[in-house]
Amino acid sequence: xxxxxxxxxxxxxxxxxxxxxxxxxxxxxxxxxxxxxxxxxxxxxxxxxxxxxxxxxxxxxxxxxxxxxxxxxxxxxxxxxxxxxxxxxxxxxxxxxxxxxxxxxxxxxxxxxxxxxxxxxxxxxxxxxxxxxxxxxxxxxxxxxxxxxxxxxxxxxxxxxxxxxxxxxxxxxxxxxxxxxxxxxxxxxxxxxxxxxxxxxxxxxxxxxxxxxxxxxxxxxxxxxxxxxxxxxxxxxxxxxxxxxxxxxxxxxxxxxxxxxxxxxxxxxxxxxxxxxxxxxxxxxxxxxxxxxxxxxxxxxxxxxxxxxxxxxxxxxxxxxxxxxxxxxxxxxxxxxxxxxxxxxxxxxxxxxxxxxxxxxxxxxxxxxxxxxxxxxxxxxxxxxxxxxxxxxxxxxxxxxxxxxxxxxxxxxxxxxxxxxxxxxxxxxxxxxxxxxxxxxxxxxxxxxxxxxxxxxxxxxxxxxxxxxxxxxxxxxxxxxxxxxxxxxxxxxxxxxxxxxxxxxxxxxxxxxxxxxxxxxxxxxxxxxxxxxxxxxxx
Amino acid sequence: xxxxxxxxxxxxxxxxxxxxxxxxxxxxxxxxxxxxxxxxxxxxxxxxxxxxxxxxxxxxxxxxxxxxxxxxxxxxxxxxxxxxxxxxxxxxxxxxxxxxxxxxxxxxxx
Numbered sequence: 001x002x003x004x005x006x007x008x009x010x011x012x013x014x015x016x017x018x019x020x021x022x023x024x025x026x027x028x029x030x031x032x033x034x035x036x037x038x039x040x041x042x043x044x045x046x047x048x049x050x051x052x053x054x055x056x057x058x059x060x061x062x063x064x065x066x067x068x069x070x071x072x073x074x075x076x077x078x079x080x081x082x083x084x085x086x087x088x089x090x091x092x093x094x095x096x097x098x099x100x101x102x103x104x105x106x107x108x109x110x111x112x113x114x115x116x117x118x119x120x121x122x123x124x125x126x127x128x129x130x131x132x133x134x135x136x137x138x139x140x141x142x143x144x145x146x147x148x149x150x151x152x153x154x155x156x157x158x159x160x161x162x163x164x165x166x167x168x169x170x171x172x173x174x175x176x177x178x179x180x181x182x183x184x185x186x187x188x189x190x191x192x193x194x195x196x197x198x199x200x201x202x203x204x205x206x207x208x209x210x211x212x213x214x215x216x217x218x219x220x221x222x223x224x225x226x227x228x229x230x231x232x233x234x235x236x237x238x239x240x241x242x243x244x245x246x247x248x249x250x251x252x253x254x255x256x257x258x259x260x261x262x263x264x265x266x267x268x269x270x271x272x273x274x275x276x277x278x279x280x281x282x283x284x285x286x287x288x289x290x291x292x293x294x295x296x297x298x299x300x301x302x303x304x305x306x307x308x309x310x311x312x313x314x315x316x317x318x319x320x321x322x323x324x325x326x327x328x329x330x331x332x333x334x335x336x337x338x339x340x341x342x343x344x345x346x347x348x349x350x351x352x353x354x355x356x357x358x359x360x361x362x363x364x365x366x367x368x369x370x371x372x373x374x375x376x377x378x379x380x381x382x383x384x385x386x387x388x389x390x391x392x393x394x395x396x397x398x399x400x401x402x403x404x405x406x407x408x409x410x411x412x413x414x415x416x417x418x419x420x421x422x423x424x425x426x427x428x429x430x431x432x433x434x435x436x437x438x439x440x441x442x443x444x445x446x447x448x449x450x451x452x453x454x455x456x457x458x459x460x461x462x463x464x465x466x467x468x469x470x471x472x473x474x475x476x477x478x479x480x481x482x483x484x485x486x487x488x489x490x491x492x493x494x495x496x497x498x499x500x501x502x503x504x505x506x507x508x509x510x511x512x513x514x515x516x517x518x519x520x521x522x523x524x525x526x527x528x529x530x531x532x533x534x535x536x537x538x539x
Numbered sequence: 540x541x542x543x544x545x546x547x548x549x550x551x552x553x554x555x556x557x558x559x560x561x562x563x564x565x566x567x568x569x570x571x572x573x574x575x576x577x578x579x580x581x582x583x584x585x586x587x588x589x590x591x592x593x594x595x596x597x598x599x600x601x602x603x604x605x606x607x608x609x610x611x612x613x614x615x616x617x618x619x620x621x622x623x624x625x626x627x628x629x630x631x632x633x634x635x636x637x638x639x640x641x642x643x644x645x646x647x648x649x
Contacts, residue, residue, distance in 0.1 A: 027628075029627065037616065037624055037625070037626040038626065041618055041624060042623070057626075085629075086626060089623060093623065107629060108628055385577060385584075385621055386586060388620075389621050390591055395590060397620045398620070400621055
């Protein structure tokens with residue numbers, strides 16, 4: 001058994017006894033076989049001495065038991081690492097930042113405490129998965145949609161605390177933005193409720209976020225200042241219908257007005273479902289592959305997507321350079337009018353052409369249910385794993401993946417520049433990433449690129465990929481592009497790039513950490529925030 | 540001697556997955572809760588097994604006739620490819636026994 005750093009084997013054994021008394025013997029896991037289940041299945045350090053592994057795990061089934069665990073951890077100065085459903089794969093899974101931490105497994109706290117079908121909200125515990133909440137809503141017959149990330153086995157609480165995103169209307173798509181009220185066990189074991197939850201008789205905990213005074217909810221996201229034990233979320237009323245339409249534009253430079261018009265439509269609330277950018281000419285993710293002539297031209301120019309030859313080919317063959325699929329939820333007449341309005345706006349680009357897309361009156365029929373991208377209809381799914389799993393086109397699958405995911409400006413210019421920068425980096429490092437990519441549109445005001453790095457069980461390959469990953473973080477930062485989220489292996493490196501005014505932000509985090517968690521017991525090192533006694537030794 | 544060993548192993552194997560109907564029914568329920576999202580028809584786990592076995596075995600786990608309980612338990616606790624392992628707070632040992640019994644319900648000793 002690995003011991004928590006600085007804790008004697010006798011103290012740890014005593015602590016485990018006390019933990020057994022707090023939660024029951026069967027919910028303290030300390031055998032090698034059981035603790036191995038808390039490894040990060042997608043660890044970029046898999047099998048290496050640096051792999052972050054737990055010493056043991058404890059699984060309380062309620063808030064009072066969490067408070068007892070936190071107090072025991074304080075007594076023995078044992079670092080604990082809360083997880084919700086433990087399915088944050090690609091961003092750390094269920095393993096701690098600091099090896100030897102005791103994982104606080106909240107999966108047993110899986111109660112759906114309230115769903116309000118009249119004001120469209122939910123209150124849940126951390127062990128509730130998106131699948132659980134969906135099933136509950138279906139069983140009750142409520143006309144409510146939950147905004148789910150692509151893998152639906154995660155926790156609404158865990159995903160939102162890690163700043164995950166989904167596919168519905170913008171106000172729900174950013175999962176932390178769509179939360180309303182939380183309950184937190186603080187590092188000293190005290191219980192805190194935020195927003196209206198601080199007012200004992202309030203009936204509005206899931207209705208008004210801010211309560212009174214400073215709004216501190218953000219301090220518990222991507223953070224280590226407490227254990228979130230309840231959280232409220234706003235849900236989307238099931239719309240009447242769903243409509244998509246695609247605009248294509250002919251020229252390389254058309255991406256710039258295309259993005260500007262899309263941004264106007266989204267920020268105005270006209271396009272209210274997650275849009276998608278594509279390139280009929282260049283292919284790429286979720287697009288048909290490019291013509292052989294295009295592939296040949298790209299090879300000839302070293303992947304230059306702006307080469308005159310390529311632009312001439314696109315013009316001669318009338319193959320659009322770019323496409324944008326805009327999507328709408330709402331009443332039938334309303335979304336049809338919004339699509340007509342969008343076409344008017346996009347018509348400002350010479351040569352723009354339009355294609356009507358999907359149209360569904362909701363709820364979906366069973367046949368439609370099978371065909372659609374489920375998260376866009378509030379339906380949790382694991383279908384996204386078809387990307388990495390073994391298949392006819394991927395006969396030798398990897399052992400997982402991690403994500404490199406920088407935020408870039410929401411302009412066509414930035415997309416083109418980022419492609420040049422990341423394409424060059426991919427070539428320089430021999431990376432298995434696409435030489436051309438378009439960003440995802442999860443967030444209202446910014447773009448995000450999401451590049452997958454395969455995880456293998458080959459030490460040399462993982463080492464090479466880790467080095468490339470760190471270089472990419474640095475290259476991105478040099479252009480003003482920062483990661484929105486990353487696996488524990490890279491959290492120090494990313495936090496290092498958020499360095500304005502001699503790391504004023506990190507120093508502020510550390511000041512709060514020292515005040516709130518003086519023993520540094522909660523999630524040491526998470527998002528690059530270390531307790532005082534470990535600071536400087538880990539980063 | 541080897542024949543005797545084979546008979547004993549077959550007897551042990553037979554005991555291992557000769558679960559009663561209640562356990563199999565529980566296993567089906569737990570399987571549908573945890574596994575079908577990937578191992579249902581045309582889903583990633585099924586597609587992966589289709590690519591692996593190319594028709595020599597059913598791609599749907601629920602249709603397999605060769606899954607002894609230890610095989611199922613190993614995959615759930617060790618994972619494979621992009622499928623991670625599952626903790627005991629997710630799938631308890633008792634639930635895993637039930638899943639394994641359900642998937643072994645059509646497996647006969649050979």
